[in-house]
Each structure stands twice: as structure tokens, then as C-alpha cells.
Amino acid sequence: MSAPASSPISLASGYGNFLPPAAAVEAATRVLLAGPLPVTETAGLPELREAVAAAHHSAGGSGPTAANVVVTPGTKVALFALLQTVLRPGDEVLLPTPNWFGFRELVARAGGTLRTLPLRPENNYALAPTQLRAALTPRTRVVLFSNPNNPTGRLYSRAEVAAWLTVTQEFPDLFVLSDEIYNGICFGPEPPPTLLSFPDPGGRHLVVNGFSKSLALVGWGIGYLLAPVAVARACAAWQHATGGGVPAPQQHAALLATQSAGAITSGLIGQLHPTRRVLLEALADLPQVPPVAPAATYYAFPDLRAYLRPGPEPAAASAELVARLQTAGVAVVDGATCDAPGFVRLSYAVPEPLLREAMARLRTALELSAC
Numbered sequence: 001m002s003a004p005a006s007s008p009i010s011l012a013s014g015y016g017n018f019l020p021p022a023a024a025v026e027a028a029t030r031v032l033l034a035g036p037l038p039v040t041e042t043a044g045l046p047e048l049r050e051a052v053a054a055a056h057h058s059a060g061g062s063g064p065t066a067a068n069v070v071v072t073p074g075t076k077v078a079l080f081a082l083l084q085t086v087l088r089p090g091d092e093v094l095l096p097t098p099n100w101f102g103f104r105e106l107v108a109r110a111g112g113t114l115r116t117l118p119l120r121p122e123n124n125y126a127l128a129p130t131q132l133r134a135a136l137t138p139r140t141r142v143v144l145f146s147n148p149n150n151p152t153g154r155l156y157s158r159a160e161v162a163a164w165l166t167v168t169q170e171f172p173d174l175f176v177l178s179d180e181i182y183n184g185i186c187f188g189p190e191p192p193p194t195l196l197s198f199p200d201p202g203g204r205h206l207v208v209n210g211f212s213k214s215l216a217l218v219g220w221g222i223g224y225l226l227a228p229v230a231v232a233r234a235c236a237a238w239q240h241a242t243g244g245g246v247p248a249p250q251q252h253a254a255l256l257a258t259q260s261a262g263a264i265t266s267g268l269i270g271q272l273h274p275t276r277r278v279l280l281e282a283l284a285d286l287p288q289v290p291p292v293a294p295a296a297t298y299y300a301f302p303d304l305r306a307y308l309r310p311g312p313e314p315a316a317a318s319a320e321l322v323a324r325l326q327t328a329g330v331a332v333v334d335g336a337t338c339d340a341p342g343f344v345r346l347s348y349a350v351p352e353p354l355l356r357e358a359m360a361r362l363r364t365a366l367e368l369s370a371c
């Protein structure tokens with residue numbers, strides 16, 4: 001498959017070119033063919049909530065129960081449910097950046113004020129506990145992480161997360177919200193640590209996840225949240241009042257996907273290895289671009305600041321760079337939307353011939369602009 005030179009190739013989508021797992025499709029089909037659909041419990045099918053809780057148990061078998069889980073129509077809804085439940089008027093959400101552009105609007109619509117904590121690419125986006133402590137104020141109600149991180153692909157280790165939690169535990173009113181939607185797309189030896197595997201004496205740890213990235217149910221509209229029981233109940237009540245439970249076919253597909261998560265993620269990793277290599281080699285070959293080594297997700301987030309036109313302020317210069325690439329036939333996500341102007345997010349969850357062609361176009365466009 002290769003695109004004619006005139007048709008744009010998108011490396012901008014956040015959703016991969018994954019086929020849904022056959023067993024999940026069969027499970028959904030069985031429910032559809034079985035007669036009238038049941039109206040589901042708002043918080044989700046008990047067996048799915050139990051499976052999700054069990055997937056977050058630590059090696060010793062302790063961890064959340066079904067009462068901590070609410071199944072939602074996607075991860076965005078899970079994030080919104082949690083934010084609008086815990087935020088009070090005047091509350092702030094602290095977001096280390098770069099981070100997924102969707103958080104900004106979710107926080108605003110849930111009535112919060114977003115405050116960012118910029119991390120440095122030179123430092124591989126490390127967040128030192130002292131930096132975190134200095135950024136927390138009495139108004140901070142939530143600190144929000146994505147681990148693995150979209151857009152940088154950075155995976156924060158168990159030791160790093162543990163160090164942050166020694167700080168957050170000094171603030172009894174503070175919730176820690178961890179978006180773990182990319183937790184199955186990892187290329188290192190260590191899987192990302194779930195926030196739920198750390199002690200939470202104050203009942204302040206919140207997790208969201210979904211099925212559209214790591215479990216290949218792209219477009220199926222299903223995710224979940226895990227929270228202390230009182231918060232989970234409040235989220236389910238909100239979902240009941242404003243919508244309802246996720247339809248049964250998606251929930252049965254999600255149950256199958258949860259039960260076969262290991263096989264599904266290994267399949268995706270196998271599919272992504274070749275395109276990951278193509279993208280990282282093409283980036284390593286670009287002059288003036290610092291090396292990137294994303295440990296997780298299917299994105300790279302290269303620093304193209306050397307190719308910004310001098311003059312305009314950073315966000316405008318970044319938009320101009322992205323427009324230049326678009327004119328050359330490659331759509332990318334502007335890093336300015338993630339608080340990193342001059343960077344671009346590139347997805348390699350695309351067919352290899354298209355990726356090769358897209359990277360050739362990108363290189364030509366950058367070389368021309370350097371002349």
C-alpha cells in the first residue's frame with residue numbers, strides 16, 4: 001500500500017491500525033444475536049468489573065474489587081467522571097507537560113483550572129520529587145499523569161512513581177490520577193507500574209484505562225475507572241443520571257479482551273516492532289534532531305525546533321512548521337497542543353509503506369526549509 005504523492009498521509013491519529021481481536025468480536029456478536037439486548041447495570045457487568053479489578057491485583061493477590069470499578073463509554077468519559085466528582089470550585093489540576101492535549105479541555109469542562117509543570121526533554125522528561133513538591137499548592141486537588149506518557153512515549157519506572165508518592169502523601173486532600181491507557185504498548189523489559197500497586201492509605205489514588213489502544217478495540221467506545229468505593233459510586237451515579245451503562249456487546253468484547261490481554265498486547269508489539277524501527281531509524285538520520293528513544297506507546301516526539309522559521313512566537317512558528325509538513329503531504333500532531341512547540345507527535349501504528357513514504361516526505365520538506 002503506498003499513497004499517491006498528492007494524497008496526504010496521516011501520522012497524526014491517536015488510534016492504531018489494529019484489527020479487533022477475533023474472540024472479542026465473536027463475544028459481541030453472540031450477544032447481538034441472542035435476542036433483545038439487556039439494559040446493563042450502570043457501573044458495568046459484574047464479571048467485567050471483577051476481571052478489571054483482578055487485572056490490577058498485585059502478585060500477592062491483594063488489590064481493588066469490582067466495587068472500585070466503573071465501566072464507561074471510553075477513557076475520556078472515565079476521566080471526566082472522576083474530575084467532575086472530585087473537583088470543587090477553585091480547585092486546580094497539576095499536569096506535568098508535555099502531556100496529552102485532551103486533558104486540557106476535560107479539566108476545563110469539569111470545572112477545574114489546569115496548571116502545568118513543564119518537564120525538560122534534555123532530562124528525558126524526568127520529574128524530580130522536589131520539583132513536584134514545589135509545584136503543589138493548597139489549591140491543587142489533583143495531580144494528573146499519563147504513564148506511559150502520550151506524546152513522549154516516556155515510561156516512568158516503579159522507583160520514579162514511588163518517589164512522587166512520598167510527596168503526594170504529604171497532602172491529604174490531593175488525588176493522584178493516573179491515565180494508564182498505553183500500559184500494554186511497551187518495548188522495555190519492565191511493564192509500567194500501575195498506580196494501584198502502591199500503598200494508598202488515604203484512599204486518594206485514581207486510575208483510568210481503556211480498550212482502544214493496548215487492547216485493540218479501536219472505535220468500540222469502552223473504558224473504565226478505578227477509584228475508592230465512595231468516588232466510584234459517585235461516578236456511577238453521575239453516569240446513571242447523564243447516560244447509562246455501556247451496551248452489553250462492547251462489555252462482553254471487553255471481558256474477552258481483558259482475559260486475553262497478554263496475547264493481544266504481544267500481538268500488537270509484534271505488529272509494531274517493524275514500523276517502530278523504520279520511524280526511529282528515519283529520525284536518527286535527520287540532521288539537527290536530537291535522538292529519541294520512546295520506551296512505550298506507538299509515538300515518537302522528535303524535537304524539530306532547528307527547523308522553525310525565525311521570527312514568530314513559538315506557538316505560531318510551530319503551527320507554521322506543521323502546515324509546511326501538511327503541504328508536503330504528512331499530517332502530524334503539533335507539539336504546541338501538548339505544550340511543546342517545535343516538537344511533533346508521529347504515530348508508527350500505520351502500515352509500513354505509508355510510514356516510509358511519510359518519512360521521506362517529512363525529510364524532504366525539512367531539507368527544503370533548511371536551504
Ligand SMILES: Cc1ncc(COP(=O)(O)O)c(C=O)c1O
Nearest residue numbers: 014074075076100150210212223
Ligand atoms: C492519554 C489518553 N487518554 C485517554 C484517551 C482517550 O481514550 P478513549 O478512546 O478510550 O476515550 C486518549 C486518546 O488518544 C489518550 O491518548
